[in-house]
């Protein structure tokens with residue numbers, strides 16, 4: 001019997017019409033287990049024993065992004081943070097919150113955010129990403145910025 005993780009990986013790859021390979025499955029399993037977006041470096045550190053070649057990780061992430069399986073959630077400290085797109089809609093990513101005090105990043109799933117309005121003619125929106133900054137619940141009570 002296949003594990004639940006392995007079935008989820010298979011479903012994701014099927015939905016993107018991608019063949020199952022070792023590196024693809026390994027990277028998806030890291031992303032599935034993460035509760036926040038990860039940098040390429042964090043994914044590579046996680047998989048150092050499985051995928052020693054960082055170029056493989058870079059290329060696999062790029063192909064996941066092209067297939068729409070993975071989104072670049074945001075850029076922070078000059079590094080893109082990647083996550084599965086399964087909690088995003090076609091036109092909108094779920095918002096992300098960064099705490100200015102402790103640096104924690106939270107995925108805000110289930111919040112509703114209106115799509116931007118009043119754009120001039122000729123602009124076509126592919127996806128809206130919202131990023132919030134402030135204090136997380138553990139820091140909020142202690143400090144005033």
Ligand SMILES: [Zn+2]
Pocket residue numbers: 071073084085087088092093094
């Ligand atoms: Zn997204």
Ligand SMILES: [Zn+2]
Pocket residue numbers: 099100101102103104135136137138139140
């Ligand atoms: Zn905090």
Ligand SMILES: [Zn+2]
Pocket residue numbers: 036037073083094095096106107108
């Ligand atoms: Zn997220």
